[in-house]
Amino acid sequence: MCSPQRVAARYLHSDLIPPLGFPGGPCYVVQRIMEEVHNPKLRDDLVADVEHGLKIDNQEAGQIYHLDAEAGVGAFKKMLLVPHTQYRMDQRGITVTEIRMALASFQKARNDERSRHSYMAKKWEYDMMRGEPINWTDPKVKLTVVFLAGRDMVRVITCYWEGESDPKPTQGGCPVP
Numbered sequence: 001m002c003s004p005q006r007v008a009a010r011y012l013h014s015d016l017i018p019p020l021g022f023p024g025g026p027c028y029v030v031q032r033i034m035e036e037v038h039n040p041k042l043r044d045d046l047v048a049d050v051e052h053g054l055k056i057d058n059q060e061a062g063q064i065y066h067l068d069a070e071a072g073v074g075a076f077k078k079m080l081l082v083p084h085t086q087y088r089m090d091q092r093g094i095t096v097t098e099i100r101m102a103l104a105s106f107q108k109a110r111n112d113e114r115s116r117h118s119y120m121a122k123k124w125e126y127d128m129m130r131g132e133p134i135n136w137t138d139p140k141v142k143l144t145v146v147f148l149a150g151r152d153m154v155r156v157i158t159c160y161w162e163g164e165s166d167p168k169p170t171q172g173g174c175p176v177p
Contacts, residue, residue, distance in 0.1 A: 024093025027174035061087040073100040078153040102138040
């Protein structure tokens with residue numbers, strides 16, 4: 001039997017400090033840039049892009065975030081969060097726990113479809129074998145997660161709230177320490 005502390009440590013352990021996605025928004029991304037990017041020109045350019053509502057490309061996200069391996073959920077023992085995903089999580093207010101919940105709902109749907117020998121189950125298996133991305137929207141919370149799935153690992157490519165646009169930057173910029 002697991003103690004409550006072990007359960008909490010497994011599912012609520014810290015991903016980054018501060019944690020990914022909470023509270024989220026452009027100013028949260030700016031805070032992360034200020035903490036992680038040491039090149040002053042690059043830092044200023046990235047902050048300006050975020051404060052003007054411009055997107056950060058994958059190479060720029062790699063300057064702020066680094067590949068992060070997290071405990072997965074269910075059959076997916078490990079979850080890899082690429083820098084782009086982490087940027088989108090911070091920007092859109094999506095936490096590691098919410099990603100895990102969406103992946104758990106995918107696994108439940110996958111098992112349900114497999115038991116029915118459905119076309120969708122076959123498609124997901126085929127996509128997984130070929131290394132094709134799977135686009136899953138959790139029906140309860142409306143979080144979409146795009147990921148590549150292996151036997152016991154997922155690589156999360158991106159995530160977003162269904163039907164919601166990206167948060168807009170605040171007028172006058174973000175408070176910077």
